[in-house]
Amino acid sequence: MWKVQLFKLNYDEKETNAVNDVVNSGWITMGEKSQTFEKNFSTLLGGDVHSTAVSSATAALHMSLLALNIKAGDEVIIPALTFVADINVVRMVGATPILADCKSYEDWNITAETIKAQITSKTKAVIVVHFAGYPCEMDAIIKLCKDHNIALIEDCAHAPGAKYKNKACGTFGDYGCFSFFTNKNLSVGEGGMLTTNDEHLAQQAKYFRSHGMTALTLDRHKGRAITYDIAQSGLNYRIDEMRSALGLVQLEKLKHANVQRRILVERYIKELEGIKGFSIPFKKLENVEAVYHIFPILLDETIDRVSLIGKLKVDGIQSSIHYPAFKDFTAFKNIGLNSSPIAEDIATRELTLPLYPTMSIEEVHLVCDSLKKALGA
Ligand SMILES: Cc1ncc(COP(=O)(O)O)c(C=O)c1O
Numbered sequence: 001m002w003k004v005q006l007f008k009l010n011y012d013e014k015e016t017n018a019v020n021d022v023v024n025s026g027w028i029t030m031g032e033k034s035q036t037f038e039k040n041f042s043t044l045l046g047g048d049v050h051s052t053a054v055s056s057a058t059a060a061l062h063m064s065l066l067a068l069n070i071k072a073g074d075e076v077i078i079p080a081l082t083f084v085a086d087i088n089v090v091r092m093v094g095a096t097p098i099l100a101d102c103k104s105y106e107d108w109n110i111t112a113e114t115i116k117a118q119i120t121s122k123t124k125a126v127i128v129v130h131f132a133g134y135p136c137e138m139d140a141i142i143k144l145c146k147d148h149n150i151a152l153i154e155d156c157a158h159a160p161g162a163k164y165k166n167k168a169c170g171t172f173g174d175y176g177c178f179s180f181f182t183n184k185n186l187s188v189g190e191g192g193m194l195t196t197n198d199e200h201l202a203q204q205a206k207y208f209r210s211h212g213m214t215a216l217t218l219d220r221h222k223g224r225a226i227t228y229d230i231a232q233s234g235l236n237y238r239i240d241e242m243r244s245a246l247g248l249v250q251l252e253k254l255k256h257a258n259v260q261r262r263i264l265v266e267r268y269i270k271e272l273e274g275i276k277g278f279s280i281p282f283k284k285l286e287n288v289e290a291v292y293h294i295f296p297i298l299l300d301e302t303i304d305r306v307s308l309i310g311k312l313k314v315d316g317i318q319s320s321i322h323y324p325a326f327k328d329f330t331a332f333k334n335i336g337l338n339s340s341p342i343a344e345d346i347a348t349r350e351l352t353l354p355l356y357p358t359m360s361i362e363e364v365h366l367v368c369d370s371l372k373k374a375l376g377a
Contacts, residue, residue, distance in 0.1 A: 001316075002316050002317070002318045003315065003316030003317065003363075003366060004316065004317050004318065004354045004359075004363045004366055004367055005318050005354060005356075006183075006318040006319065006320050006352070006354045006355075007182075007183040007354070007355070007356045008356045008358055008359070009182070009187060009356075010187075010250070010253060010257055010356065010357050010358055014249045015246055015249050015250075018245035018246060018248065018249045019242050019245055019246060021245065022241045022242050022245045023242070025241075027218075027221070027241060028240055028241050028242060029217060029218075029238070029240050029241065030053070030210075030216065030217075030218065030238045030239055030240060030241065030244075031216075031218045031241050032218070032241075033241045033244040033245045033248065034053050034238075034239055034240075034241060034244040036244070036248060037053050037239075037244040037245075037247045037248050037251070038051040038052065038053050038193070039051075040248060040251050041053075041178075041193050041195075041247075041251065042195070044160070044161060044168070044251065044254070045168040045170050045171050045176075045195060046167065046168050046171060048171075048197065049168075049170070049171050049176075049195045049196065049197055050195065050196050050197070050198075050199070050201075050202035050205070051193050051194070051195050052193065052194045052195075052202065052205040052206055052209055053191070053192075053193055053238075053239040053244060053247070054191070054192045054193065054194055054205075054209055054237045054238070054239055055190060055191065055192065055237045055238060055239055056179065056181065056190055056191065056192045056237075057085065057155065057156075057157045057177045057178060057179030057180075057181070057192040058085045058088070058089060058179075058192075059192060059194075059209075059235075059237035060175070060177035060178065060192045060193065060194040060237075061085060061086065061089040061127070061153065061155060061177045062089045062092060062093070062235075062237075063175075063194055063204075063205055063208040063209065063235070063237060064153045064174070064175040064177060064194065065089055065090065065093045065095070065125065065153075066093065066208055067175070067201055067204035067205065067208060068124070068125060068151045068153075068174060068175075068201075070090075070093050070095050070124050070125050070151070071093060071094055071095060072093075072094035072095065073094075073095075073122065074095040074096070074122060074123075074124040074125070075095065075096045075097075075098050075120060075122040075123045075124065076090040076095050076096070076097055076098065076123075076124065076125045076126070076127060077098045077099075077100050077110075077115050077118050077119070077123060077125070077126045077127070077150075078090060078097050078098070078099060078100070078126075078127045078129075079099070079100055079102070079109070079110045079127070079128070079129045079131070079343070080099035080100060080101050080102070080110075080325070080326070080340030080342075080343030080344065081102055081108055081131065081323060081325075081340075081343040081346055081347060082129045082131070082155070082323060083129075083157065083322075083323055084323075084326070084329070085155075085157075086127050086129065086155055087326055087332065090127075091335075095124070096122070097337070098118045098120075098123070098338060099118070099326070099337060099338050099339075099340045099343070100114040100115045100117070100118050100126075100340070101114045101117075101340035101341065101342050101343050102114070102340075102342045102343050102346060104342065105279065105281065105298060105342065105346070106279075106281055106282070106283065106284065107134075107281065107282060107284075108131050108132075108281050108282070108296075108343075108346060109128070109129070109130070109131050109134065109135075109136040109137070110128060110129075110136065111136070111137055111140065111141070112137065112140035112141050112143070112144045115141065115144060116144055118338070119144075119148055119150070123148065123150055124150065124151060125150060125151040125152070125153060126141070126145060126150055126151070126152055126153070127153045127154075127155050128141060128152070128153070128154055128155065128173070129155040129157070129158065130154070130155075130156060130158055130159035130162055130169050131158060131282075132158055132282065132290075132292070132293050132294045132295075132296055132322070133158045133159050133162050133185065133261075133290050133291035133292050133293035133294075134162075134282045134285070134288065134290045135159065135162050135163065135164035135169050135288045135289075135290065136164070137164075138164045138165075138167075138172045139165070141172075142172060142173075145173075151173075151174050152172065152173030152174055153173050153174060153175050153176075153177065154169060154170055154172055154173045154175070154176040154177065155177050156169045156170045156176050156177060156178045156179075156195075157177065157178065157179035157181075157184065158184075158185075158291070158293035158294070159178075159185075159291055159293065160178055160184070160185050160186050160254060160291065161185065161254050161255065161258050161289075161291050162288070162289060162290055162291040163288065163289040164287060164288050165287045165288075166289075170193075170195045171195065171197060174196060174198065174201060175194060175195065175196050175201060175205075176193075176194070176195040176196070177192065177193075177194055177195075178192055178193040178194075178195070179191075179192050180192055180193070180243070180247060180250070184293070185254065185257065185258060185261070185291055185293055186247065186250045186251060186254050187246075187250060188243040188244075188246040188247045188250065189243060189246070190243070191239050191243045191244075191246075191247060192239075194209075207231055207232050207234045208234045208235055208237065209234065209235070209236075209237045209238055210234060210235075210236065210237075210238055211230065211233075211234045211235070211236060212230045212231050212232040212233050212234035213228045213229075213230060213231075213234070214228050214229040214230070214231055215227070215228040215229075253357075256357075257357035258291045258292065258357075260357040260358075260359075261291065261292035261293075261355060261356075261357055262290070262292050264292070264295075264355060264357075264359055264361075264364055265292045265295055265355070267361055267364045268280075268295055268353070268355075268364055268367075268368065269283070271364065271365065271368040272297075272368055272371070272372075275371075275372055275375065275377045276300075276375070276377060277299065277300050277302075277303050277375040277377065278297045278298055278299045278300060278303065278351070278375075279297070279298045279300075280297055280298075281296060281297075281298060292355065293355075294320075294322060294352050294355055295352065295353045295354075295355040296322055296350055296351070296352050296353075297350070297351050297352075297353060298346060298349050298350060298351075299349045299350075299351055300349075301349065303349075303375070305321075305348075305349065305351060308351065308374050308375070309351070311370070311373075311374035312367075312370050312371065312374060315366075315370035315373070315374075316366075317353075317354065317366065317367050317370045317371075318354060319351055319352060319353055319354070320351075320352040321347075321350055321351065321352065322350060322352050323347060323350075324347055325343065325344045325347035325348070327339075327344070328347075353367050353371070354367055
């Protein structure tokens with residue numbers, strides 16, 4: 001149906017073989033592949049960090065809040081412009097989500113200033129999102145959280161391999177939460193990783209992932225344990241061996257794929273230079289290595305987004321929106337969310353164009369041509 005899809009998997013026979021090998025091995029639940037996936041993911045982040053593979057980033061975020069003892073009566077500051085998982089997990093532990101606005105129309109991340117404006121005596125944690133794979137300004141955010149004794153969680157769903165001042169995203173806060181959902185930079189279908197530098201928090205992650213058990217099914221299979229104790233209550237947020245095997249292959253491809261993404265974004269920017277009707281955020285990058293998860297643009301107020309999406313569709317170009325404002329969802333209409341003018345405005349004018357590492361320059365050209373035509377440029 002589409003000439004250029006929003007996203008395409010970066011898969012070949014390596015992924016097929018990896019899954020086949022697992023299925024043929026006779027061990028499909030969390031085991032040695034998952035342990036290797038965790039070890040190699042820690043290496044990606046610089047080595048010292050503890051990585052716990054889980055079933056999704058939503059699971060990782062939920063576990064983070066549980067481990068940090070965030071509960072009813074607490075406030076958690078989250079970006080106003082983000083995926084619904086961030087607000088949902090806060091509400092699922094009974095805490096109150098408070099929205100921090102974007103820095104500006106050029107930089108859509110939250111900052112120490114926009115977070116600080118929302119801090120009260122009830123604030124217990126901040127969740128930052130490295131939007132579209134562009135790292136937040138972490139130095140000031142870390143200092144703010146330390147000064148106010150607030151826990152810091154990094155939602156790195158868009159940012160595997162991204163760096164701020166040469167240090168990996170996912171290593172700055174108490175926890176880092178990664179997503180390996182289909183359309184992510186590293187995709188396994190459904191999966192995630194919970195990272196931390198703290199040994200106690202790493203142990204908590206292991207307990208919350210698997211019923212608070214002190215030994216795994218694998219340990220019993222290997223004869224290393226006869227039974228297990230339950231150290232505390234927990235959940236089943238485990239990954240399985242098929243997904244970890246996919247993750248290992250995808251991890252090997254990640255660096256190159258992220259470079260491809262950068263080249264494609266640079267091409268987009270070049271082809272779209274001087275075209276009126278929209279602006280491109282995150283063009284000024286300082287101290288960061290971005291990983292270009294998506295390519296968002298901001299339409300001018302005069303442009304009708306729905307009609308533009310329709311015109312692109314006629315040309316076979318798929319586009320998307322990141323993200324609708326929380327206040328416009330039925331579930332959050334009447335919960336008293338604070339306003340965030342920049343994010344709310346961006347939410348009405350944002351458009352995401354296709355981007356994936358195997359995209360060709362010709363495909364970028366097709367998208368740009370269609371966009372120019374639709375804008376009458
Ligand atoms: C910013 C952000 N946070 C969290 C998530 C949730 O990830 P998952 O689907 O792995 O639970 C996503 C997924 O789209 C996301 O984009």
